[in-house]
Amino acid sequence: MSSSISRHRVVIVGSGFGGLAAAKALRRAPVDVTVIDRTNHHLFQPLLYQMATGVLAEGDIAPPTRDILRRHAHTRVLLGEVVDVDLEAREVTLETIGRSARVAYDSLIVAAGAGQSYFGHDEFGLHAPGMKTIDDALELRGRIFGAFELAELAREKSERDPWLTIAVVGAGPTGVEVAGQIAELSRRALKRNFRGFDPAQARVVLLDAVDTLLPSFPESLRRRAHRDLERLGIEIELATRVTGVDERGLDVVRPDGSSGRIEARTKVWAAGVEASALGARLGEQSGAAVDRAGRVAVLADCTLPGHPEVFVIGDLMSLNHLPGVAEVAMQSGRYAARSIVRRLRGDNATRAFRYRDLGTMATVARFRAVAWFGPVRVAGPVAWLLWLVVHLAFLTGFKNRVATLASWTVAFLGRGRPERTITEQEVFARTRGQAHQ
Numbered sequence: 001m002s003s004s005i006s007r008h009r010v011v012i013v014g015s016g017f018g019g020l021a022a023a024k025a026l027r028r029a030p031v032d033v034t035v036i037d038r039t040n041h042h043l044f045q046p047l048l049y050q051m052a053t054g055v056l057a058e059g060d061i062a063p064p065t066r067d068i069l070r071r072h073a074h075t076r077v078l079l080g081e082v083v084d085v086d087l088e089a090r091e092v093t094l095e096t097i098g099r100s101a102r103v104a105y106d107s108l109i110v111a112a113g114a115g116q117s118y119f120g121h122d123e124f125g126l127h128a129p130g131m132k133t134i135d136d137a138l139e140l141r142g143r144i145f146g147a148f149e150l151a152e153l154a155r156e157k158s159e160r161d162p163w164l165t166i167a168v169v170g171a172g173p174t175g176v177e178v179a180g181q182i183a184e185l186s187r188r189a190l191k192r193n194f195r196g197f198d199p200a201q202a203r204v205v206l207l208d209a210v211d212t213l214l215p216s217f218p219e220s221l222r223r224r225a226h227r228d229l230e231r232l233g234i235e236i237e238l239a240t241r242v243t244g245v246d247e248r249g250l251d252v253v254r255p256d257g258s259s260g261r262i263e264a265r266t267k268v269w270a271a272g273v274e275a276s277a278l279g280a281r282l283g284e285q286s287g288a289a290v291d292r293a294g295r296v297a298v299l300a301d302c303t304l305p306g307h308p309e310v311f312v313i314g315d316l317m318s319l320n321h322l323p324g325v326a327e328v329a330m331q332s333g334r335y336a337a338r339s340i341v342r343r344l345r346g347d348n349a350t351r352a353f354r355y356r357d358l359g360t361m362a363t364v365a366r367f368r369a370v371a372w373f374g375p376v377r378v379a380g381p382v383a384w385l386l387w388l389v390v391h392l393a394f395l396t397g398f399k400n401r402v403a404t405l406a407s408w409t410v411a412f413l414g415r416g417r418p419e420r421t422i423t424e425q426e427v428f429a430r431t432r433g434q435a436h437q
Contacts, residue, residue: 007032007074008344011092011105013082013278015042015065017326018111018314020396021333027072029341034103036094038081040064041134042396046326047404048131049178052140052268053185054417060403062134063396078103082112082278087285087307107309107340111333112276114315114324117293119272124245128167128267131174140268141419142426144182147266152196160196165203165264167250169242170271171213173362176225178268179206180365183232188366189417204234205262207252208271211239214362214370216323221370224379228364273324275316282312291318300352301339302332311336319353326394327358363387366412 008031012019015037026033041062050056066077080094080101091102116130129136129143147163154160168179186202193199206213206229213229213236214222229236237254244251249263275294283290286304289297295318296304302317304310313336314329322328335353342349359373361383369384371377378386388408395401410416 008340009034009104009106010109010340011036011103011107012109012111013037013085013092014111014113014314015039015077016045016111016113016314016329018113018329018333019109020065020068021330022109022111022313022337023069023072023075025334025337026340027075029337030344031074031107031340033072033075034078034105035065035069035075036078036080036082036092036103037065038079039134040066040077040079042068043134044395044400045132047391048134048137049174049181051134051137051419052131052178053144053181054141054189054419055181055411056404056407057419058134058138060400060407061395063400068396085110085278085281085285085310087282087304087310090309105309107311109311109313109333109336110278110282110316111314111329112278112316113329114273114275114294116269117272117274118269121245124242124269126245127247128169128245128250128269130269131178132273138426142422142424143266144185145420145422148186148190148194148199148202150265152194154196161203162248162263162265164197164201165205165249165262166266166268167205167207167262167264168268168270169207169250170269171206171208171210171236171238172216172270173214173360175206175208175268175270176213176229177363178270179204179234180229180232180363180368183229183234184365185417187233188415189411191415204232205237205264206234207237207240207242207250207262209239209241211255213238216360217362217370217372218377221372221377221379225362225364225370228368232365273315279312279316282310286310289318301350302336302353311339320355322355325360328355331355361387361390 010031010033012035020042023035042065044061047061069075080096082092082094084093091104116132118124129139151160151163168175183204186199190199239255241253252260279294279296288305296312297318298312302311313332315324361371363369367381367384369387370379371383371386392401407418410418
């Protein structure tokens with residue numbers, strides 16, 4: 001018992017890319033690790049849109065955290081949402097279905113991530129779900145496939161058209177990818193599935209308030225992606241602000257200042273992220289600055305000012321204008337773990353976190369993608385194959401890779417969508433939850 005008490009206690013908040021990378025890096029370290037997350041799975045978020053469009057199942061991209069860490073003898077996993085951190089007492093407070101508990105730490109790694117941002121209009125989320133959780137993707141899958149089912153019931157074209165119009169708000173990688181998959185779904189996978197209309201008639205509209213899509217990519221790749229999307233029949237409306245969202249559609253303000261309306265029964269929100277509320281709490285206690293997106297300004301070694309035992313990593317940290325991507329989270333998670341191990345060995349020297357940019361890529365549709373690796377810029381089938389290989393490599397677990405590869409074979413080489421089951425619960429859970437509040 002005494003040896004257990006004397007071991008250094010590391011608490012990791014979040015089992016996303018950053019938290020999981022930190023836990024894996026601490027596997028053989030002389031520490032006791034506690035991983036806390038409000039879900040029981042590690043989510044491969046970059047592939048959520050494929051789950052929403054019927055390509056992948058939830059199990060393919062969300063393996064159980066306990067299973068991933070089952071061979072980590074000194075690691076335990078707790079289900080619960082961390083609602084508070086007491087920096088002075090070195091404790092975190094978590095809540096699980098009305099039950100509260102405290103967990104003490106010697107070192108803390110906060111990898112709580114980020115959620116969807118509606119830029120001050122959270123009411124938009126009722127009719128335009130985001131793409132951040134399994135629940136979001138299941139709901140969107142129900143809404144997307146449900147829209148085609150309801151279009152089949154429509155008697156008049158004027159009644160059918162809003163069901164066959166799908167609006168995607170946000171022209172970053174997620175928005176581009178989901179718009180491309182919805183277009184392919186309607187043009188290929190659903191061909192000859194309906195009798196009352198042609199699914200290829202579906203109208204996919206991609207909107208963004210900025211004047212370019214994929215703004216973080218080089219101009220040549222932005223142009224290529226824009227051209228590929230248009231060839232898929234996707235309508236692109238840039239420099240267009242969404243000012244209202246309701247059950248039947250969106251209100252917009254176009255570049256010339258005129259107001260407009262898009263009648264679309266199905267909306268997908270892929271614009272903007274907002275860091276976990278824990279960021280504000282950490283900022284209050286440490287004096288660290290917190291930006292408009294809720295990210296905490298950390299020191300060069302990813303720690304809080306005055307609290308070298310607390311690391312803030314991934315989407316929750318603000319450091320050197322690093323982007324909120326999976327690779328930043330994983331590298332900062334491993335860095336935090338190594339820093340803890342070095343300190344336990346008596347090495348207290350401060351080393352700045354150095355991010356190694358391994359490139360950025362986005363898939364537009366089957367055989368269409370763009371990739372950027374420093375001076376190397378690739379587009380088309382080669383970029384698409386690179387995208388497949390990279391995402392397979394990053395998936396956690398052999399079983400997940402095999403299942404994903406099988407689903408991709410069916411969806412991309414054939415016409416099928418293996419995951420097309422929808423339920424009433426998935427489609428209406430959000431609105432029913434609002435009604436009971």
